[in-house]
Amino acid sequence: MDAVPRPAPGAAIRTGVWLGIAAIAMSFAAYTSALLVRQGGAPDWRHLRLPPLLFGNTVVLLASSATLELGRRGFGRRAPAEGRRWLRITLGLGLLFVAGQVAAWRELAAQGVYLATNPASSFFYVLTGLHALHLLGGITALGYALSRVRGPVLLPPPALDGAALYWHFMDALWLYLLGLLVLRL
Amino acid sequence: MSDTAPPPVVRRHALQGRVRPPHPAAPPGFLRRHVFSLDHKVIGRQYLDLALVAVLTGMVLSWLMRFHLAYPEAALPGLGALAPNRAPNGVMTPELYLSLMTMHGTIMVFFVLTTAPFAGFGNFVLPLQVGAEDMAFPRFNMMSFWVTLAAFLVLVAAFFVPEGPPLSGWTAYAPLSAIGKDAGPGQGLGQTLWVCSIALFCVAQLLGSLNFIATTLDCRTRGMSLMRLPQSTWAWFITSVIALIAFSVLLPACILLLLDRVAGTSFFVPGGLVVSDRLQPHTGGSPLLWQHLFWFFGHPEVYIAILPGFGIVSHILPAFARKPLLGPRVVIGCMVAIGFLSYTVWGHHMFLSGMNPVSATLFSVPTLIITIPATIVTLLWIGTLYGSRLRLTTAALFCLGFVSVFVTGGMSGFFLAQPSIDTYLHGTYFVVGHFHFVMGVAAMFGIFAGVYFWFPKMYGRMLDERLGKLHFVLTLVGVYCIFMPMHYLGLAGNVRRYSAFTDDYMKGSLPLHRFITIAALFTGAVQLVFLANLIRSRLRGAKAPDNPWEATTLEWATSSPPPADNFGGHPPVVARGPNEYGVPGPTGDFVMQAAPELGEV
Amino acid sequence: MGKLFAVLVALITLVSTGIFVARIWWPPPDISTLGIGIDRQLTETMVAAGVLFVAAQLTLAVFAWRYGGRSAAHPIRVFPGGAAPMVGFAVVLVGLEIAVLTLIGTRVWSRIFLTPPAPNALAIDVQAEQFAYCFRYPGPDGKLGAVHPELMDEGSGNFFGLDPANDTAARDDIISATLEVPVGRPILLTLHAKDVGHSFYVPDLRLQQDFVPGLTIPLHFTATRATKREIVCTQLCGLGHYNMRAYLEVLPPDRFAQWLKEQSPE
Numbered sequence A: 001m002d003a004v005p006r007p008a009p010g011a012a013i014r015t016g017v018w019l020g021i022a023a024i025a026m027s028f029a030a031y032t033s034a035l036l037v038r039q040g041g042a043p044d045w046r047h048l049r050l051p052p053l054l055f056g057n058t059v060v061l062l063a064s065s066a067t068l069e070l071g072r073r074g075f076g077r078r079a080p081a082e083g084r085r086w087l088r089i090t091l092g093l094g095l096l097f098v099a100g101q102v103a104a105w106r107e108l109a110a111q112g113v114y115l116a117t118n119p120a121s122s123f124f125y126v127l128t129g130l131h132a133l134h135l136l137g138g139i140t141a142l143g144y145a146l147s148r149v150r151g152p153v154l155l156p157p158p159a160l161d162g163a164a165l166y167w168h169f170m171d172a173l174w175l176y177l178l179g180l181l182v183l184r185l
Numbered sequence B: 001m002s003d004t005a006p007p008p009v010v011r012r013h014a015l016q017g018r019v020r021p022p023h024p025a026a027p028p029g030f031l032r033r034h035v036f037s038l039d040h041k042v043i044g045r046q047y048l049d050l051a052l053v054a055v056l057t058g059m060v061l062s063w064l065m066r067f068h069l070a071y072p073e074a075a076l077p078g079l080g081a082l083a084p085n086r087a088p089n090g091v092m093t094p095e096l097y098l099s100l101m102t103m104h105g106t107i108m109v110f111f112v113l114t115t116a117p118f119a120g121f122g123n124f125v126l127p128l129q130v131g132a133e134d135m136a137f138p139r140f141n142m143m144s145f146w147v148t149l150a151a152f153l154v155l156v157a158a159f160f161v162p163e164g165p166p167l168s169g170w171t172a173y174a175p176l177s178a179i180g181k182d183a184g185p186g187q188g189l190g191q192t193l194w195v196c197s198i199a200l201f202c203v204a205q206l207l208g209s210l211n212f213i214a215t216t217l218d219c220r221t222r223g224m225s226l227m228r229l230p231q232s233t234w235a236w237f238i239t240s241v242i243a244l245i246a247f248s249v250l251l252p253a254c255i256l257l258l259l260d261r262v263a264g265t266s267f268f269v270p271g272g273l274v275v276s277d278r279l280q281p282h283t284g285g286s287p288l289l290w291q292h293l294f295w296f297f298g299h300p301e302v303y304i305a306i307l308p309g310f311g312i313v314s315h316i317l318p319a320f321a322r323k324p325l326l327g328p329r330v331v332i333g334c335m336v337a338i339g340f341l342s343y344t345v346w347g348h349h350m351f352l353s354g355m356n357p358v359s360a361t362l363f364s365v366p367t368l369i370i371t372i373p374a375t376i377v378t379l380l381w382i383g384t385l386y387g388s389r390l391r392l393t394t395a396a397l398f399c400l401g402f403v404s405v406f407v408t409g410g411m412s413g414f415f416l417a418q419p420s421i422d423t424y425l426h427g428t429y430f431v432v433g434h435f436h437f438v439m440g441v442a443a444m445f446g447i448f449a450g451v452y453f454w455f456p457k458m459y460g461r462m463l464d465e466r467l468g469k470l471h472f473v474l475t476l477v478g479v480y481c482i483f484m485p486m487h488y489l490g491l492a493g494n495v496r497r498y499s500a501f502t503d504d505y506m507k508g509s510l511p512l513h514r515f516i517t518i519a520a521l522f523t524g525a526v527q528l529v530f531l532a533n534l535i536r537s538r539l540r541g542a543k544a545p546d547n548p549w550e551a552t553t554l555e556w557a558t559s560s561p562p563p564a565d566n567f568g569g570h571p572p573v574v575a576r577g578p579n580e581y582g583v584p585g586p587t588g589d590f591v592m593q594a595a596p597e598l599g600e601v
Numbered sequence C: 001m002g003k004l005f006a007v008l009v010a011l012i013t014l015v016s017t018g019i020f021v022a023r024i025w026w027p028p029p030d031i032s033t034l035g036i037g038i039d040r041q042l043t044e045t046m047v048a049a050g051v052l053f054v055a056a057q058l059t060l061a062v063f064a065w066r067y068g069g070r071s072a073a074h075p076i077r078v079f080p081g082g083a084a085p086m087v088g089f090a091v092v093l094v095g096l097e098i099a100v101l102t103l104i105g106t107r108v109w110s111r112i113f114l115t116p117p118a119p120n121a122l123a124i125d126v127q128a129e130q131f132a133y134c135f136r137y138p139g140p141d142g143k144l145g146a147v148h149p150e151l152m153d154e155g156s157g158n159f160f161g162l163d164p165a166n167d168t169a170a171r172d173d174i175i176s177a178t179l180e181v182p183v184g185r186p187i188l189l190t191l192h193a194k195d196v197g198h199s200f201y202v203p204d205l206r207l208q209q210d211f212v213p214g215l216t217i218p219l220h221f222t223a224t225r226a227t228k229r230e231i232v233c234t235q236l237c238g239l240g241h242y243n244m245r246a247y248l249e250v251l252p253p254d255r256f257a258q259w260l261k262e263q264s265p266e
Helices: A011-041 A053-076 A080-110 A119-147 A158-183 B030-035 B040-070 B094-112 B115-130 B138-160 B189-218 B231-262 B287-321 B328-344 B357-385 B394-416 B419-425 B429-459 B465-491 B510-540 C002-022 C035-067 C084-113 C253-263
Strands: B581-585 B588-590 C122-129 C132-137 C174-176 C179-182 C187-193 C198-202 C207-211 C217-221 C227-232 C245-251
Touching (some): A011 A119, A053 A080, A053 A158, A119 A158, B040 B115, B040 B429, B094 B115, B094 B138, B115 B189, B115 B231, B115 B287, B115 B429, B189 B231, B231 B287, B287 B394, B287 B429, B357 B394, B357 B419, B357 C035, B357 C084, B394 B419, B394 B429, B394 C002, B394 C035, B419 C035, B419 C207, B465 B510, B465 C002, C035 C084, C122 C179, C132 C179, C132 C245, C174 C253, C179 C253, C187 C198, C187 C207, C207 C217, C245 C253
Antiparallel strands (some): B581 B588, C122 C132, C132 C174
16 A cells, blocks of 8 residues: 555656656647737738748658658567667658758748838748757657667667657647648638 | 555666665765755855855945935045956946846846846755756756856956946846947957857856756656646746747857857847947848847746746745645746747837837736736735734744745836836836836845855755844845835936936935945844855854754655665655645654655664 | 733734724725726735735734643643644635625626727827836827837937838827826727836726737727826836836816817817
């Protein structure tokens, strides 16, 4: 009755990632409410024509989540070489997504739409920029996890689980932001 | 559990999850051990040292302000040399007064009332109390402190830029804070530094609170169920949850404000503003949006400052009353309720801000409802004293003082929570008196109680009790002399944030302002007794035993100060709650949480 | 030490409460029709909070006196009934007090901020800027001219950015540095800010309202007595904040009409 078992190794990492997700979700909720207030309160809002490239980037990011799962399954099936290969592909797709976002910003800038052009563009750059920044954090974490699975690995380390959880959250966050930008609430 | 060999220590490391052998020795090298240390005990002391520097800075600023308010035309020797263009001939200009006020508020709220009771004590004590070797993520923990220090340095740097620190107050209302130097001296680079500092601070506290939550949930030792956690750990845990949400909202607000300032966006600045005869190049922003985002953080921040005090008092009081805390679960429930409600009341700072007046009544109700859990906890503290054998150590006295000033501050809150009364009292010294009692003085008393209580564990030496009691008595009288009269000023309609009272009806308040100033100088000087005690005891204090207060919790089940891994490789096994006072035990009228036959070292 | 603490707390409590009761520092006499509700609410809260304050502090003092430094010879006793009476007391008594105060207070609040002004109210436009107030009366045509921020110019006295050349409504607007109002007539102020946030506070009217840049905020009141009082700023607005004020002059109706006539630009 008094023996509360100590949690399994990695529990703290999972908890930590979930808390990080909660904090990031809360901050984007704050941006969202700022967007709704700002859009509702003023006549100077001009909706943006989103660069079509964003949809291509979305496909890349979704694919990266799939390859990440393939990689984790590789470790589960005791095929670490395969797992590492898929993780590297995932990292590549993540970087490709960020590069694609940069290209989308440049496309908008070429049309004369900058951060301060109007409130819609301000929010566009802030939301996409911060998402990319958070994804770079995910790329770092995944890179770190990849470095921890060198050599023969029996079980994927908790760091990989944590990084994967964060990565999928970045996907979900991107879909949410894209929805917010497309739906023009 | 078996009574054979103690269980092996499992050390979980940030992002790593490997099982590691225990490391009883501290890492080699002065830098790794004392400066860039991963040890939560070192980091906790670093936070407290930072808070000490910050509180002394903030106090000196308040002295300067108080002196100017009481003697607006008098020159302060030396001030003219320090800030020649902002204090010609040593007489403070209005803009210098507002800069000092802004910096006083910011330093006190963020770098004292958040860092000391929450980050400082939480870091030192929480892992010990849950029986962990360290925080869940020691690297994040270290990063959290260094980012906090960087935030402090960025803020203080505002003193040294040409136009000085910002003058828009710790709430930095837009558009005053958003339109740059047209709005006044200090609103240029000084205000930008302020925003950057607060954004950094948010990042640091997010890392810190994430760590606290994960440590409480996942690093508890065997037998330490949630209901056996000491009250103080519960308070830090709840505070962390509040902080995680609050700073997640302040950070975006700061980023948007920074963009308005440096990138020409218009989140908070509407169009058509003419400042210093210049039409501002913004359109359509919402000043109220800043206020909503700020107070959505700002009100919970009050509880980030005060809830650790709740925990500290609930933890310390039973140890000196020599009897269990009355209704320990009720206290936890009330703290959870306060944490929850703290997110529903931010609008009571904005009754008269121009938001929809209907929402004022909606924000007023939860604000008043918060007084119910707060009243319950206060009554439970007082009820704990009933029938006790109260040992009046300095720590116990500061707990009693905490109850007294918290009651006082709570009562004035009752006025301000009602929109109809706030219509008269808003923006007056009544508000200043209120929040200084409930957030400033009460939280400070919690910090003092914590220092007198845990100092032996931190440094292995006892603080001088005679100096401590002198410090307590003079401080108690002093704070009442400073902050009680502010309520009278507010009732008479005396407006806050004024550098001088030139208005006819406010001139009559000058004698009372002089009284407050003298009390403030006196109370500040009394803190030198505390400072002397800290320094003297750290060097030459009596050696502290492991458990000087005959307390029950795990931090007292290890040496003073604890070894690098807290329990010397033998994590305690917990058999009971923290409330076993006034019962026959093996070494006195208490039984420690770690049963001696299982937790022996 | 327990006895010293008890004496100090009791003294502090009694002296502080005594000063409240003696009303040495108290709101100035009310000169508005709606202030009485606020004053009553303030007094009721003062009594309720005062009783709780004195009771809590004195109980704390008595317990510190009685139980401070007790030896092991005294048995430990639990508060009769444990935590339950505390919870019950707080929920029932404080809850009741909250309910009553909210009920009365909401009526007071809504009479000021949620009730539309009387239809015959005199409309006065108020602009706040660093660090002054400007008041504008519509003039004989009963209409205010439009505000053009780009035309605002302190030097030529065009504080509101009016365009009398193209805007007929603006031609007869009366600009004043003091707020002149007649006794007994409802006044409707429209508050707007030129630069940053400000506030309109007249303690004697028990009235306070922020100016928010970008918004126009209505505020109404009726003064009951001919007098001259100060309007002060309570929202931090910059270095001259402490010096931002104007006068409210309440005039008998005939003197007000005369003043208005004198001000007309014709």
